[in-house]
Amino acid sequence: MIRLTVLYNLPPGQDEDAFLEWRLGxxxxxxxxxxxxxxxxxxxxxxxxxxxxxxxxxxxxxxxPDRESFERGFYDPGVQAKLEKDLERVSDPVMFVSECLVRERSETGG
Incomplete structure (x- = not known):
């Protein structure tokens, strides 16, 4: 599995409720x-x-599910253009691309 993780803040003055409505929808x-x-x-x-x-x-x-599908999906020129526009809504974004080497789940549902 390939995971893109993005950490970010909101720019000063950004309406958090409006941002959450856009982000969750x-x-x-x-x-x-x-x-x-x-x-x-x-x-x-x-x-x-x-x-x-x-x-x-x-x-x-x-x-x-894999690196090939990540690269096809994420690096599509249209996706990258939309990403640039979407990043205008946030500040201080940091992106990580990682590959899962092991995945276990606890029996208690965690």
């Missing part, structure tokens, strides 16, 4: 419509435990 639907996407989650960061620079307020993750 239109933008979530767009994430799930990307070629090959199998999951997308949106999180509010509650706190940063250790290290790193300034804190981040929000986190998005988007998952693809």
């Amino acid at each position: 239109e933008h979530q639907e767009a994430n799930m419509a990307l070629e090959g996407v199998v999951a997308s989650e949106f999180h509010r960061v509650l706190k940063q435990e250790r290290g790193g620079g300034g804190g981040y307020r929000f986190m998005t993750t988007v998952d693809w």
